Amino acid sequence: MTITVRPGAGRNASPYLFGEEAAAVAEVLQSGQYGHTDVTEEFERRVAEFLGVRDAVAVMSGTAALHTALLAAEVGPGHEVVVPSMTFCATVQAILAVGATPVFVDVDPATLCVTDQLVMDAVTDRTRAVMPVLFGGRAIDFSRCRKELAARNITIIEDAAHAFGSRNGARRVGATGDLTCFSFGPIKNLTCGQGGLVIPRGHVEAATIRRIRLLGVVQSQAERASTTSYQVEGFGLRYQMSGINAAIGLAQLPHxxxxxxxxxxxxxxxxxxxxxxxxxxxxxxxxxxxxxxxxxxxxxxxxxxxxxxxxxxxxxxxxxxxxxxxxxxxxxxxxxxxxxxxxxxxxxxxxxxxxxxxxxxxxxxxxxxxxxxxxxxxxxxx
The missing domain is CATH 3.90.1150.10 (Aspartate Aminotransferase, domain 1)
Known part of the structure; x- marks a missing residue:
């Protein structure tokens, strides 16, 4: 006898909504403010509180999170980034987007995650960042090599696209890395429809990421509305998370x-x-x-x-x-x-x-x- 499964159950992955997302999106639409708004900033505050971190910067996708994190860590041409080959291609594309060289490393077959030893074996004088992928949601403990990496000016940028809500010891992922990047795509554990988020190390990186996600512009939308000019102070991209997407995430977070x-x-x-x-x-x-x-x-x-x-x-x-x-x-x-x-x-x-x-x-x-x-x-x- 050939087994057939219940309709819908056979999908590889499927978004899950709790019934409050549509009303949250409708409220944003009715406001007439669809772009980066106070709804996005509220989402950032609520996620930071949930993760137990000081700050969180929302962007339009997980790939944008990785890209801006690499830029904030000043990774660029001539630098190497140690990264597992076993990951979605977005991780590698973000490295190439800043002009750096990916150095692929192996994984532990039991977890599909890198180990600190596999990473350290690949580090050279040109390494500027290591990018462990928290595959399937599993946290990775880099405590044994964190001091050595820091001493060599190497930043740990966690690709935590799979791992929102997971823990490394008593603390949630995001509170234990240098820079941590999340994805809130349609089938992630928490979804914004589409979106990403970076947990910075401090105020300087947070300001850098916020500037990059707004085309290098320093002033906020509210500040630009009250003046006749604005300043572009560096390279940037249109990477903001919209209030529409943030509203979905805000509706999901309590559940x-x-x-x-x-x-x-x-x-x-x-x-x-x-x-x-x-x-x-x-x-x-x-x-x-x-x-x-x-x-x-x-x-x-x-x-x-x-x-x-x-x-x-x-x-x-x-x-x-x-x-x-x-x-x-x-x-x-x-x-x-x-x-x-x-x-x-x-x-x-x-x-x-x-x-x-x-x-x-x-x-x-x-x-x-x-x-x-x-x-x-x-x-x-x-």
Whole structure:
């Protein structure tokens, strides 16, 4: 018997709304102020309070967050940035956008995250930043090498696109790094529809990022409205988060803890269901400290199993094809055996708050059927 899942449950990822977002957006629309407004600034204050940090700067996307963080850290041409190859291409594109060179490093196959030792082994005299990716929501502890990196004027810029709400010890991600970048895209643990955010180290970086996100202009919108001129004091881009997007985030934030708990329950349901499948290894996200963003397994014959699951209407995915093997980044290709092996085996299972534990049981049963089908076909050919 071929398992089919409940309509909608087979999606790889799906936005989750709590019912208050539409009214919040309507209020902004009715105000007639759609751009960067006091709603955006309220979102920044509320997120900073939630994370336990002094300041937060909202921008239009997670990629914009990475780009402005690199600029604020004065990373540019001639500099190297140590980065895992196992990440979305946006991480690498942000490095290229400032003219720096990506130095790809391997990951721990158990977590798909870098370790401090892997990073330190890649550091050279040209390294200006390291960019650990908090894959799947898992926090990374860089406390053992933080002092050495700081002594060498190397900034830790955390790509925490997956990790909003996760903890590193007793503190939330964002309160423990140098610069931390979040994404609030449609399927993130907290969504603004689209958006990003940078946690700066101090007032100077915060001011720099705020200037960059407004085309280099120093004056706020309110200040510009009350004068006949304004000053452009440096390079900048139109990276502000709109009040419309901020309103969605503000409506989501009060529900975050409930949503986080739901994601942990669903991830553990997968953990229990997958325990009975031979040859399948679940990528660990440390759900006790993390807010899981993905549920991934390492399996044999990944591409064939992927096709089998798709044929059953189950939206599996691959997060991510290794970047050092991408044509656009081939000049920086290195030998990364763990990443290349994981890149051939990793499969992302449906994971979102619309799922039930019964859905997960069906998805895992279908995965077991697909593995048997593919394994039987392989044995027949051999």
């Amino acid at each position: 975050f803890e409930k949503a986080a708990n739901t994601r942990r329950i669903l991830w553990r349901a997968y953990q229990r269901a997958l325990a009975g499948l031979d040859g399948v290894r679940l990528v660990d996200v440390d759900p006790d400290r993390s807010v899981p963003h993905l549920c991934q397994v390492l399996i044999p014959h990944r591409d064939k199993v992927h096709a089998q699951m798709k044929a059953r209407g189950i939206g599996v995915g691959v997060h991510y094809p290794p970047n050092h093997l991408q044509p656009a980044f081939s000049q920086w290709r290195r030998d990364l055996p763990a990443t290349e092996q994981v890149g051939r085996q990793v499969l992302t299972l449906p994971f979102h708050q619309h799922l039930t534990e019964a859905d997960i049981d069906q998805i895992v049963t279908a995965l077991g059927q697909a593995l048997k089908t593919v394994g039987a076909a392989s044995c027949t050919r051999s």
